[in-house]
Each structure stands twice: as C-alpha cells, then as structure tokens.
Amino acid sequence: xxxxxxxxxxxxxxxxxxxxxxxxxxxxxxxxxxxxxxxxxxxxxxxxxxxxxxxxxxxxxxxxxxxxxxxxxxxxxxxxxxxxxxxxxxxxxxxxxxxxxxxxxxxxxxxxxxxxxxxxxxxxxxxxxxxxxxxxxxxxxxxxxxxxxxxxxxxxxxxxxxxxxxxxxxxxxxxxxxxxxxxxxxxxxxxxxxxxxxxxxxxxxxxxxxxxxxxxxxxxxxxxxxxxxxxxxxxxxxx
Numbered sequence: 001x002x003x004x005x006x007x008x009x010x011x012x013x014x015x016x017x018x019x020x021x022x023x024x025x026x027x028x029x030x031x032x033x034x035x036x037x038x039x040x041x042x043x044x045x046x047x048x049x050x051x052x053x054x055x056x057x058x059x060x061x062x063x064x065x066x067x068x069x070x071x072x073x074x075x076x077x078x079x080x081x082x083x084x085x086x087x088x089x090x091x092x093x094x095x096x097x098x099x100x101x102x103x104x105x106x107x108x109x110x111x112x113x114x115x116x117x118x119x120x121x122x123x124x125x126x127x128x129x130x131x132x133x134x135x136x137x138x139x140x141x142x143x144x145x146x147x148x149x150x151x152x153x154x155x156x157x158x159x160x161x162x163x164x165x166x167x168x169x170x171x172x173x174x175x176x177x178x179x180x181x182x183x184x185x186x187x188x189x190x191x192x193x194x195x196x197x198x199x200x201x202x203x204x205x206x207x208x209x210x211x212x213x214x215x216x217x218x219x220x221x222x223x224x225x226x227x228x229x230x231x232x233x234x235x236x237x238x239x
Contacts, residue, residue: 006064006065006066007064007065007066009029009033009034009038009044009066010029010101010103012044012064012065012066013027013029013044013046013068013103014103015064016044016046016063016064016066016068016070017046017048017103017104019063020061020070021048021050021072023050023052024048024049024050024104025049025050025051025075025105025106025108026048026049026102026104026105026106026108026109026112027046027047027048027049027102027103027104027105028046028047028096028097028100028101028102028103028109029044029045029046029100029101029103030045030046030047030095030096030097030099030100030101031043031044031045031069031096032045033045034099034100034101035099043066043067043068043069044066044067044068044069045069045071045096046068046069046070046071046103047070047071047073047093047096047097047100048070048071048072048073049073049074049075049078049108049109049112050072050073050074051074051075051108052074053072053073053074053077054074055074055077056071056072056073056074056077056078056081057072058070058071058072059072071093071096075108078093078097078112079115081093082094082115082116082119085119086119086124086125087124087125089124089125089171089172089177089178090177090178090179090180090183091119091120091177093116094115094116094117094119094120095116095120097112097113097116098113098116098117098120100113120177123175123176123177124172124175124176124177124178126175127172127173132173132226133226133227133230133234134234134236135165135168135169135172136169136223136226136227136229136230137230137231137234138165139162139165139166139169139219139222139223139229140223140229140230140231141231142158142161142162142165143162143216143219143229144231145158146158146159146162146212146215146216147212147216152210155206155210155212156207159203159206159207159215162215162219163184163203164180164184166199166218166219166222167184167187167188167199169222169223170188170191170195170199170222171187171188171191173226174191176190176191177190185200198218199218201214202214202215202217202218203215
C-alpha cells in the first residue's frame with residue numbers, strides 16, 4: 001500500500017485501541033481489510049463498545065500510518081442503528097459487527113454479534129404491493145426520460161438514477177439488502193453473480209458507446225414479473 005511500510009491491519013487496530021480506548025468493553029476490526037478486499041485507499045473500520053459513554057459518535061483519524069474510521073457505542077446505542085439500518089435496508093453497522101474480528105472483549109461482543117447476524121439473516125422488511133407499484137412507476141418515468149433524451153449529458157445522469165432505482169427494485173423484491181456506491185455491485189453479486197454481470201454490462205455498454213438497447217431491455221426484464229412498465233392509472237395520495 002504505497003511506499004510506506006504499514007503495520008498489519010490487526011496490529012495497527014490493536015495499537016489504536018490501546019492508545020485511544022484502553023478501557024473499552026469491546027472492540028472489533030471490520031471493513032475491507034477483514035474481507036480481504038483492501039486497496040491502497042482502504043482504511044481501518046473499528047467499532048468500539050464502552051458502557052461509560054453516554055452517546056455514540058463517529059470519528060475519522062490518521063494514526064499508525066492508517067486512516068481510521070472509528071464508530072463508538074455504549075452497550076445500547078447500537079440498537080437504534082440496527083433498527084434504522086433494517087428500515088432503510090442498508091445494514092452498515094450490523095454487517096460491520098457480524099464480519100468484524102474481535103480485538104478486545106470483556107464479554108459484551110458475543111450477544112451483539114448474535115443480534116447482528118440474526119438481523120442480517122432475516123433480511124429487510126418485505127415490500128408491499130403498493131410499494132412495488134410505486135417503485136415500478138418511478139422506474140418507468142425515469143426510463144421514459146432516458147429513452148426520449150437526445151442530450152448526452154442528461155442521459156448519463158438519468159442512467160445513474162436508473163442504476164440506483166433498478167438495483168434497489170431487484171434486491172428489495174427478492175428480500176435482499178441494498179447498498180450505495182460500491183455496495184450496489186456487491187449487493188447484486190451477493191444476490192446473483194450472473195445477473196450482476198448482466199446489469200453492469202448493460203450500463204457499461206451505454207456509458208462506452210451510447211447504445212441504449214441493452215439498458216432498456218434490462219429495465220423491461222426487471223419490471224416484467226411485476227406487470228411491466230407502469231404509467232396509466234397510477235396515483236399517489238388520491239382519496
């Protein structure tokens with residue numbers, strides 16, 4: 001990772017904890033370094049549990065030649081984030097805790113890890129038919145804008161919106177967790193590697209040469225099992 005000889009992630013994380021949180025009840029190292037996906041720009045994601053803290057917080061630091069993102073919780077504050085992550089279907093904290101390597105534990109980590117793993121296993125809330133139809137409508141509306149646009153700059157950003165809407169639709173209708181940025185692709189691969197490849201290819205083809213055919217077909221294939229495109233007769237808030 002660059003010209004600087006860094007400490008190994010676990011060693012650096014342990015030193016970080018000893019320096020900044022020597023009296024904490026538990027600590028985990030999570031993120032890309034744990035999954036074996038680290039790059040030159042990867043940081044250390046460290047989760048701290050300390051019952052003496054009255055409130056949780058997040059902080060970014062640089063020490064031991066590493067960028068460090070530290071997420072500090074007491075023994076209850078994490079529950080609010082678990083519920084929030086479950087509702088938004090992006091299990092950031094549960095995933096970190098579930099995959100995290102234990103660096104320190106006074107006996108508090110085991111039950112919290114079990115909660116995280118149970119939440120991840122259960123999946124997000126199931127979408128209602130009404131929600132599915134609403135999402136169908138917004139994909140249709142965005143797709144129509146994409147098909148009708150002759151402005152390359154606008155097309156690029158409409159396609160970006162389609163990627164977010166369509167990935168969310170596929171994952172949520174299949175009771176899967178969603179993601180943002182790099183986690184869109186990771187979440188799609190976790191769901192179906194072959195579909196993820198088709199998804200990426202459709203967008204890559206458009207971004208490379210402006211051809212819309214594969215992307216339009218992908219959207220229609222995604223919507224087809226739920227009734228296809230939706231415009232006529234759709235309403236929100238009508239009584």
